Amino acid sequence: MNTLSISSARVVPAxxxxxxxxxxxxxxxxxxxxxxxxxxxxxxxxxxxxSDALLELVSTIRGDGDKAVSITADLTSTSDIARLVKETTDQFGRIDILANTAGLHDGYVRSLETSDELWDRLFDVNVKAVFRLTNAVLPGMLERGHGVIVNIASVASFVAGGGGPAYTASKHAIMGYTRQLAHEYGRKGIRANAVCPGMVETGMTREVLSDSTSRFVKAVNAVPAGRFAQPEDIADVALFLATDAARFMHGAGVMVDGGLTVR
Incomplete structure (x- = not known):
C-alpha cells in the first residue's frame, strides 16, 4: 500500500x-x-x-502543498446540499469519500429541560443532515461501485452521560444509520463506518473542560488515557477508516475514548 510521510515520526496511508x-x-x-x-x-x-474559517483552512492546506477547496453550506438546507454535491461533481467528476463530521451538542440539558426546539435542532444537524447528504452522494458512489462514508458518532452512541437526551438519542441514531448503510450497500462497494469519540477538546466542549473542578473533567481524568482527546486523535482514526487499510470494516463503531467505556 502506498504511504505518504508527513513528518519524521509519522507515516499515513495515502x-x-x-x-x-x-x-x-x-x-x-x-x-x-x-x-x-x-x-x-x-x-x-x-x-x-x-466562510472565513474555511478560507483560512484552505489557505493553510494549500500552503503545506496539499489540495483543498471550500464550499460554504448550511447542511440543514436541501438546496445547499444539492448545490454542494453538484459543485463538487462538476469540478472533480466524482465523490469518493464522504466524512459526515458536522454536529451539535446539547450542553447536557436534562430531559425535563429539553425543549422541542432543542431536540429538533439536534436531530436536524446531527441526523437529518447526515441522512440527506449521504443520500445525495450515494447514487454516484453506487454507479461507480465504490465509496466510503465515515460518520462521526460518539461514545453517546452506546452509553449515557456523553450529553443530554437530545445529543445521546441523535448519536444512537447515527450509529444505527451507519450500520443500516453497511447492511444495505456493503455488497455494492460502499463502506460505511463510524468513529465514536469520547470527550474531545473543541470549541464545542472547551468551556466545559476549562473547569478543572467539574464532574466531567474529573471523569475524563480518571480514564486510562488520563486526558481528554485532541481533534487529531479522532482524525487519525477517521483517516484509517477512509483508506483501503480498513477495507474489511463495514458498519463498525470504533471507540476512540481513551478507555472511557472499558468499565
Missing part, C-alpha cells in the same frame, strides 16, 4: 487523489480531518457555514 467531502471543517475534528485527508493525498472539499 488516499491516492481521492475526492473527499469533509463537513464541519471550519473547526474541531472536521478541521483536523480535512488537513489530515489532504496530507494523505486526497483532494479535500471542506464544508461549513463559516
Amino acid at each position: 488516499l491516492n487523489d481521492r475526492i473527499a467531502i469533509v463537513t464541519g471543517a471550519a473547526s474541531g475534528i472536521g478541521h483536523a480531518q480535512a488537513r489530515l485527508y489532504a496530507a494523505a493525498g486526497a483532494q479535500v472539499v471542506a464544508v461549513d457555514r463559516s
Whole structure:
C-alpha cells in the first residue's frame, strides 16, 4: 500500500487523489480531518457555514502543498446540499469519500429541560443532515461501485452521560444509520463506518473542560488515557477508516475514548 510521510515520526496511508467531502471543517475534528485527508493525498472539499474559517483552512492546506477547496453550506438546507454535491461533481467528476463530521451538542440539558426546539435542532444537524447528504452522494458512489462514508458518532452512541437526551438519542441514531448503510450497500462497494469519540477538546466542549473542578473533567481524568482527546486523535482514526487499510470494516463503531467505556 502506498504511504505518504508527513513528518519524521509519522507515516499515513495515502488516499491516492481521492475526492473527499469533509463537513464541519471550519473547526474541531472536521478541521483536523480535512488537513489530515489532504496530507494523505486526497483532494479535500471542506464544508461549513463559516466562510472565513474555511478560507483560512484552505489557505493553510494549500500552503503545506496539499489540495483543498471550500464550499460554504448550511447542511440543514436541501438546496445547499444539492448545490454542494453538484459543485463538487462538476469540478472533480466524482465523490469518493464522504466524512459526515458536522454536529451539535446539547450542553447536557436534562430531559425535563429539553425543549422541542432543542431536540429538533439536534436531530436536524446531527441526523437529518447526515441522512440527506449521504443520500445525495450515494447514487454516484453506487454507479461507480465504490465509496466510503465515515460518520462521526460518539461514545453517546452506546452509553449515557456523553450529553443530554437530545445529543445521546441523535448519536444512537447515527450509529444505527451507519450500520443500516453497511447492511444495505456493503455488497455494492460502499463502506460505511463510524468513529465514536469520547470527550474531545473543541470549541464545542472547551468551556466545559476549562473547569478543572467539574464532574466531567474529573471523569475524563480518571480514564486510562488520563486526558481528554485532541481533534487529531479522532482524525487519525477517521483517516484509517477512509483508506483501503480498513477495507474489511463495514458498519463498525470504533471507540476512540481513551478507555472511557472499558468499565
